[in-house]
Amino acid sequence: MAGKKSLIKLYGMKMSTCTRRVRCVLEEMSLPYEIIPIDLSKGEHKQPAYLALQPFGQIPLLEDTDGAKIFESRAIIRYLVKKYPSE
Numbered sequence: 001m002a003g004k005k006s007l008i009k010l011y012g013m014k015m016s017t018c019t020r021r022v023r024c025v026l027e028e029m030s031l032p033y034e035i036i037p038i039d040l041s042k043g044e045h046k047q048p049a050y051l052a053l054q055p056f057g058q059i060p061l062l063e064d065t066d067g068a069k070i071f072e073s074r075a076i077i078r079y080l081v082k083k084y085p086s087e
Contacts, residue, residue: 008033011053012060013040018073019060025077029084 010026010033012019019035026033038044038059045057054061054071062076063069070079 006065008065009036009063010034010060011036011038011050011063013038016059021073022060022062022076022080025080029080029086031080031084 008026008031010019010022012022012035014020014023014035014037023033023035038050040059044050045054045059051057053063053069056071058071060073060076061069061071062079064079064083068079070076
C-alpha cells in the first residue's frame with residue numbers, strides 16, 4: 001500500500017523470555033513493530049514457511065523494514081541499538 005510505513009516484525013511467543021527481552025527494547029526505543037505469534041507447542045517453528053525465515057527454527061526472529069532478518073535476542077538488541085540510535 002503506497003504511503004504506508006512498514007513495521008518491524010518480531011516473530012516469537014509473548015511469554016518467551018528471549019522474545020520479551022526484544023519487546024522491551026523495542027518499546028523502550030519507541031520503535032513501531034508487530035508481533036507475529038509462533039506457537040512452539042504446535043510446531044510452528046519447524047514448519048517450512050518459518051524455516052525459510054529462520055533456518056534453525058528458533059525464536060525470536062526480527063525482520064526489519066528493509067527485509068534484514070536477525071535472530072537471537074542479544075544480537076537483535078545490538079542490531080536495533082546500532083541501526084536506530086536514540087536522539
